[in-house]
Amino acid sequence: DQQVKQNSPSLSVQEGRISILNCDYTNSMFDYFLWYKKYPAEGPTFLISISSIKDKNEDGRFTVFLNKSAKHLSLHIVPSQPGDSAVYFCAANAGNQFYFGTGTSLTVIP
Amino acid sequence: ETGVTQSPTHLIKTRGQQVTLRCSSQSGHNTVSWYQQALGQGPQFIFQYYREEENGRGNFPPRFSGLQFPNYSSELNVNALELDDSALYLCASSSGGGGNYGYTFGSGTRLTVV
Numbered sequence: 362d363q364q365v366k367q368n369s370p371s372l373s374v375q376e377g378r379i380s381i382l383n384c385d386y387t388n389s390m391f392d393y394f395l396w397y398k399k400y401p402a403e404g405p406t407f408l409i410s411i412s413s414i415k416d417k418n419e420d421g422r423f424t425v426f427l428n429k430s431a432k433h434l435s436l437h438i439v440p441s442q443p444g445d446s447a448v449y450f451c452a453a454n455a456g457n458q459f460y461f462g463t464g465t466s467l468t469v470i471p
Numbered sequence: 472e473t474g475v476t477q478s479p480t481h482l483i484k485t486r487g488q489q490v491t492l493r494c495s496s497q498s499g500h501n502t503v504s505w506y507q508q509a510l511g512q513g514p515q516f517i518f519q520y521y522r523e524e525e526n527g528r529g530n531f532p533p534r535f536s537g538l539q540f541p542n543y544s545s546e547l548n549v550n551a552l553e554l555d556d557s558a559l560y561l562c563a564s565s566s567g568g569g570g571n572y573g574y575t576f577g578s579g580t581r582l583t584v585v
Contacts, residue, residue: 365513367513395573397576402578403578404475404561404563404575404576404577404578404579405514405561405563405576406576407573407574407575410573450513450514452513456527457519457521457526457527458516458527458529459504459506459516459519459527459529460516461506461513461514461515461516462513463511463512463513464513
């Protein structure tokens with residue numbers, strides 16, 4: 362039962378351009394949505410979150426958009442940098458239950 | 472400020488055995504959660520502890536159990552190991568009980584069951 366889905370396993374973007382990572386979910390009771398970034402041999406690192414009552418949250422080059430009617434969220438990275446190359450996980454929580462997507466591997470080409 | 476540390480980093484066990492994985496939370500964090508990440512999958516939530524009490528559990532059988540100690544370090548115990556238990560086990564801590572708090576993850580313990 363995959364309640365959080367990332368349908369694109371990989372994405373390649375030119376340095377300086379926008380990276381858009383997408384995530385879909387099925388549970389309308391999720392309270393918060395989070396994005397994590399993971400480098401090889403390291404644990405995931407928290408990037409940014411958004412409450413279910415908001416539709417946008419911005420932190421520097423990272424912006425998360427939430428479309429509740431479509432049960433869809435996206436992470437925008439502008440401008441993309443080579444150091445952003447990593448696996449990005451979308452996550453959501455309802456109470457004390459947490460759900461992760463399967464990840465999208467982003468490659469930023471110099 | 473130290474991050475989350477997990478031990479051991481790698482472990483090989485035989486089917487049917489028991490295993491204990493350990494986690495030291497980041498300083499000041501009172502909440503710890505454990506995840507199982509199979510190859511090619513996202514982390515799957517096992518359970519969460521807040522101030523030594525389990526306060527959330529994912530879809531894992533009772534042979535997965537845990538403890539949180541007064542210093543907020545934690546253990547994950549798995550009994551009667553099965554081949555499908557082979558995975559990366561991640562520990563994460565935070566200073567809140569959930570919500571939008573950014574959890575700090577350790578680098579994980581790679582468990583192989585043969």
